[in-house]
Amino acid sequence: EAGVTQFPSHSVIEKGQTVTLRCDPISGHDNLYWYRRVMGKEIKFLLHFVKESKQDESGMPNNRFLAERTGGTYSTLKVQPAELEDSGVYFCASSQFHSRNTYEQYFGPGTRLTVT
Amino acid sequence: SQQGEEDPQALSIQEGENATMNCSYKTSINNLQWYRQNSGRGLVHLILIRSNEREKHSGRLRVTLDTSKKSSSLLITASRAADTASYFCATTDSWGKLQFGAGTQVVVTP
Numbered sequence: 699e700a701g702v703t704q705f706p707s708h709s710v711i712e713k714g715q716t717v718t719l720r721c722d723p724i725s726g727h728d729n730l731y732w733y734r735r736v737m738g739k740e741i742k743f744l745l746h747f748v749k750e751s752k753q754d755e756s757g758m759p760n761n762r763f764l765a766e767r768t769g770g771t772y773s774t775l776k777v778q779p780a781e782l783e784d785s786g787v788y789f790c791a792s793s794q795f796h797s798r799n800t801y802e803q804y805f806g807p808g809t810r811l812t813v814t
Numbered sequence: 815s816q817q818g819e820e821d822p823q824a825l826s827i828q829e830g831e832n833a834t835m836n837c838s839y840k841t842s843i844n845n846l847q848w849y850r851q852n853s854g855r856g857l858v859h860l861i862l863i864r865s866n867e868r869e870k871h872s873g874r875l876r877v878t879l880d881t882s883k884k885s886s887s888l889l890i891t892a893s894r895a896a897d898t899a900s901y902f903c904a905t906t907d908s909w910g911k912l913q914f915g916a917g918t919q920v921v922v923t924p
Binding site for chain 1: 847849851855856857858859862902904909910911912913914915916917
């Protein structure tokens with residue numbers, strides 16, 4: 699079974715440019731999460747999809763970030779325009795409900811974003 | 815704000831030694847999880863301990879949970895160079911959203 703995949707693995711862009719990150723969750727997983735780790739700090743939640751719907755987007759830093767999950771399969775996270783402080787590693791994770799209040803999330807390898 | 819906070823922030827040990835790191839959290843939990851991130855790689859789930867459990871083992875890993883103190887510990891026994899990584903504890907809300915601490919950077923030297 700394929701795991702969570704993310705593309706690209708690394709992206710280097712200039713401030714003001716646009717970047718789109720993609721996440722393909724494990725097939726059949728309804729839950730898809732985006733997290734990021736900035737400058738070696740803690741990993742912070744960005745948002746959560748249940749199928750194609752945004753369940754929680756409280757972690758999205760500002761309106762420069764746009765996430766979509768059309769059809770409830772893969773998800774994209776667009777940053778437009780990118781700023782220096784957006785540099786970091788963006789992780790995607792997926793899960794399926796096991797039982798109430800127990801979820802194991804499977805993480806992708808992450809996309810390292812460098813904004814210069 | 816952080817839900818989980820790890821202590822220490824960094825740990826340097828030699829192969830064969832044990833590594834212990836602690837995590838504190840703020841609110842009530844249903845479970846607590848530990849993850850590892852190797853440099854340049856994704857997060858790997860290590861172990862989940864439920865709120866009604868006090869200790870759990872998985873291979874060379876031992877996790878304890880003290881809900882009265884809102885703390886957990888992760889012990890890696892007989893460490894190996896491949897254990898060099900950042901270790902994070904995380905709690906989940908009712909929708910599975912993970913709240914991570916800042917992590918403990920562990921360096922194991924041969």
